[in-house]
Amino acid sequence: MAKLKVEDLKRIKESVKGTVNLRDGAARVKVTVHMGTCGIAAGARTVMNTLLREIESRQVQDVILTSSGCAGLCSHEPMITVEVKETAPVKYVKLDADKTKRIFAEHIMGGKAIVEYAFSVGSERTR
Amino acid sequence: MEKVYRTHLLLCAGTGCVASGALNVRDALCAEIKQRDLADEIYVTTTGCNGFCAAGPLLVAYPDGIFYQKLTPADVPAFVEEYLVKGRVAKKHLFEPKKGAAPIPKLSDIGFFGHQVLVALRNRGLIDPDKIDEYIARDGYLGTAKALTEMEPRQIIDEILASGLRGRGGAGFPTGLKWRFAAEATGSPKYILCNADEGDPGAFMDRSILESDPHAVIEGMIIGAKAIGAHQGYVYVRAEYPLAIERLERAIQQAQDYGLLGEDILGSGYDMNIDLYFGAGAFVCGEETALMQSIEGRRGMPRQRPPFPAHQGLWGRPSVLNNVETFANVAQIIHRGAIWFSSLGTPKSTGTKVFALTGNVKNIGLIEVPMGTPLRTIVYDIGGGIPKKKKLKAVQVGGPSGGCIPEHMIDTPVDFESIPATGAIMGSGGLVVMDSSTCMVDVAKFFLEFTADESCGKCTPCREGTYQMLEILTRICHGKGQFEDIGTLEQLSRMIGASSLCGLGQTAPNPVLTTIRYFRKEYEEHINEKRCRAKTCKALLRFWVDPEMCRKCGLCVPACPVDAIKWEKKAVAEILLDKCTRCTSCYQACPFDAIE
Ligand SMILES: Cc1cc2nc3c(=O)[nH]c(=O)nc-3n(C[C@H](O)[C@H](O)[C@H](O)COP(=O)(O)O)c2cc1C
Numbered sequence: 001m002a003k004l005k006v007e008d009l010k011r012i013k014e015s016v017k018g019t020v021n022l023r024d025g026a027a028r029v030k031v032t033v034h035m036g037t038c039g040i041a042a043g044a045r046t047v048m049n050t051l052l053r054e055i056e057s058r059q060v061q062d063v064i065l066t067s068s069g070c071a072g073l074c075s076h077e078p079m080i081t082v083e084v085k086e087t088a089p090v091k092y093v094k095l096d097a098d099k100t101k102r103i104f105a106e107h108i109m110g111g112k113a114i115v116e117y118a119f120s121v122g123s124e125r126t127r
Numbered sequence: 128m129e130k131v132y133r134t135h136l137l138l139c140a141g142t143g144c145v146a147s148g149a150l151n152v153r154d155a156l157c158a159e160i161k162q163r164d165l166a167d168e169i170y171v172t173t174t175g176c177n178g179f180c181a182a183g184p185l186l187v188a189y190p191d192g193i194f195y196q197k198l199t200p201a202d203v204p205a206f207v208e209e210y211l212v213k214g215r216v217a218k219k220h221l222f223e224p225k226k227g228a229a230p231i232p233k234l235s236d237i238g239f240f241g242h243q244v245l246v247a248l249r250n251r252g253l254i255d256p257d258k259i260d261e262y263i264a265r266d267g268y269l270g271t272a273k274a275l276t277e278m279e280p281r282q283i284i285d286e287i288l289a290s291g292l293r294g295r296g297g298a299g300f301p302t303g304l305k306w307r308f309a310a311e312a313t314g315s316p317k318y319i320l321c322n323a324d325e326g327d328p329g330a331f332m333d334r335s336i337l338e339s340d341p342h343a344v345i346e347g348m349i350i351g352a353k354a355i356g357a358h359q360g361y362v363y364v365r366a367e368y369p370l371a372i373e374r375l376e377r378a379i380q381q382a383q384d385y386g387l388l389g390e391d392i393l394g395s396g397y398d399m400n401i402d403l404y405f406g407a408g409a410f411v412c413g414e415e416t417a418l419m420q421s422i423e424g425r426r427g428m429p430r431q432r433p434p435f436p437a438h439q440g441l442w443g444r445p446s447v448l449n450n451v452e453t454f455a456n457v458a459q460i461i462h463r464g465a466i467w468f469s470s471l472g473t474p475k476s477t478g479t480k481v482f483a484l485t486g487n488v489k490n491i492g493l494i495e496v497p498m499g500t501p502l503r504t505i506v507y508d509i510g511g512g513i514p515k516k517k518k519l520k521a522v523q524v525g526g527p528s529g530g531c532i533p534e535h536m537i538d539t540p541v542d543f544e545s546i547p548a549t550g551a552i553m554g555s556g557g558l559v560v561m562d563s564s565t566c567m568v569d570v571a572k573f574f575l576e577f578t579a580d581e582s583c584g585k586c587t588p589c590r591e592g593t594y595q596m597l598e599i600l601t602r603i604c605h606g607k608g609q610f611e612d613i614g615t616l617e618q619l620s621r622m623i624g625a626s627s628l629c630g631l632g633q634t635a636p637n638p639v640l641t642t643i644r645y646f647r648k649e650y651e652e653h654i655n656e657k658r659c660r661a662k663t664c665k666a667l668l669r670f671w672v673d674p675e676m677c678r679k680c681g682l683c684v685p686a687c688p689v690d691a692i693k694w695e696k697k698a699v700a701e702i703l704l705d706k707c708t709r710c711t712s713c714y715q716a717c718p719f720d721a722i723e
Contacts, residue, residue, distance in 0.1 A: 052132070065211065
């Protein structure tokens with residue numbers, strides 16, 4: 001194995017940053033895939049896989065993916081919630097692989113929400 | 128780029144969790160995840176000790192930061208279904224602060240973790256200790272890079288001095304000063320040594336650091352080597368720590384492959400190697416001069432100092448020996464600066480300290496707190512208080528060389544000034560919480576048995592003195608104590624403390640002195656009234672049946688193995704003291720607490 005120089009430390013650090021960010025919770029964007037029974041039946045898996053492959057192929061380090069239960073809108077599944085840091089979360093509904101890819105490119109990477117796919121902006125109030 | 132997953136499950140594989148079955152849980156998790164076709168989404172890995180050993184086997188799930196405890200292989204399918212498939216928090220495995228209280232999902236919200244500040248343990252549970260890349264990702268080897276390429280030895284020493292770092296192995300000697308003595312000493316080669324002997328019974332701080340973050344220790348040694356001009360390091364680790372040894376060996380190999388050990392480290396021109404030396408587990412071999420003799424292949428026995436190891440250490444050459452935890456702080460001090468480090472803790476005791484928290488406390492485990500944290504915070508906020516509604520009696524700090532701090536001094540801050548002022552010592556970080564069922568004479572006897580046993584026998588005060596003290600303590604516990612025993616113990620303590628060759632003998636009387644100081648009354652009860660209020664000293668127990676409480680049920684009769692209970696139907700039982708062996712079987716069998 002090649003011996004490291006000081007710059008190489010930075011390179012290694014950069015290459016595993018995704019892992020560290022995920023564990024530190026330090027991400028620019030958090031995407032939640034709603035994976036209740038309804039969501040899974042409607043195709044949430046495909047949405048999840050699409051997101052994972054997008055992150056991988058674009059080598060994005062600051063986006064984390066999580067899953068949560070049914071969001072209470074079973075007829076609108078599959079759904080995701082996109083939270084870009086310091087902006088209101090956006091819920092997207094009735095997704096498929098292509099829509100998901102577009103959201104990834106324009107909202108997650110580009111910072112511009114796609115209004116036509118969006119169901120709501122902001123989240124319901126909790127106690 | 129590395130593969131992307133949506134969730135990382137970081138399973139604790141410290142020695143404690145492995146013993147409670149963590150590896151079976153891991154295998155079950157991996158199998159279940161594979162079967163459900165989630166292997167591309169979920170990453171399962173193991174880490175070093177998470178610290179909350181009482182809750183194991185446990186895992187932390189990221190990015191949610193959820194703490195799951197007490198998992199078994201049988202729980203795995205339901206857990207995967209609930210958390211990973213349905214995306215709901217698996218309630219069954221959440222931590223409950225009290226029985227019936229609302230469970231707490233987030234690791235950072237749990238009191239046990241929330242009150243801790245991690246410096247030496249900062250990577251625990253966050254990285255896989257077998258992956259050097261994960262260590263590097265968390266700023267690993269940046270301290271080494273800075274020390275080797277940008278700093279002169281003098282500057283390194285000044286930075287460590289300015290940080291106020293003091294040795295975590297027990298004595299609290301300023302690390303920078305030790306390094307300066309060795310740097311200024313003439314003679315070569317010089318050696319840098321790491322003390323991973325960890326002989327205190329019940330202590331596992333150093334083992335845990337080595338298991339969860341071995342590279343942090345390696346880095347500290349490289350930086351120390353440059354500071355004093357050494358090119359060879361040794362880690363003296365006890366052979367009973369197989370997992371720590373395995374991880375350390377792998378870490379050293381990985382560092383060598385990356386050129387972070389060996390010749391011309393990071394292109395800086397500096398060479399440094401580290402080898403391991405396995406100790407056989409004698410307590411005295413943790414003492415610095417004995418440790419060096421042991422590495423030289425001789426019997427581990429302390430010698431007179433001076434000459435100090437900084438001038439004549441291993442093979443008569445200038446050497447520095449530091450504790451595992453001391454080294455684990457070094458790279459971060461260099462990387463983040465002395466000012467950052469000295470902002471933690473108290474002015475004279477900077478930084479943090481790792482403690483092994485055990486005894487009569489709810490949350491047993493490994494903790495790290497800023498120096499100066501009151502014992503109360505440790506026992507109640509982190510430890511969760513005393514189980515079974517019992518009362519706190521004392522906290523034993525510092526292992527066999529330490530002392531018992533009584534309940535009324537529970538606000539004592541833990542640091543190198545306040546703890547010794549109580550008569551205890553910081554030691555390497557054992558913290559045993561004791562409730563009202565603990566007999567303080569028995570505690571003193573327990574620790575003295577250990578030191579008397581581990582005394583190497585070289586000097587008379589320690590060899591004979593500890594033996595004599597143990598005889599007296601044993602006598603007191605057996606109800607044969609004599610009026611003058613307390614005075615004799617105090618006198619022997621002073622003599623042994625003043626005239627022993629090494630720290631073992633010098634500090635061995637501490638458990639006796641502190642218990643006499645704070646619990647003198649209990650000694651007097653044992654000696655004068657032949658009574659042990661904690662009901663620990665069996666020989667002093669006089670069992671009898673309280674006629675008011677006895678319901679005449681006769682359950683005590685079959686419980687007694689020696690037919691020492693007289694009973695007839697509808698009559699109060701009676702214990703025949705001449706036959707009674709004080710085994711406590713009847714005491715435990717009585718449903719009405721009538722036997723005392
Ligand atoms: C009997 C005895 C046992 C010791 N055991 C240990 C030990 O297990 N680990 C340790 O780090 N220091 C132990 N020490 C302290 C060492 O002699 C030495 O002071 C320490 O390793 C120096 O490191 P530090 O300055 O980083 O604390 C022991 C001392 C004595 C007298």
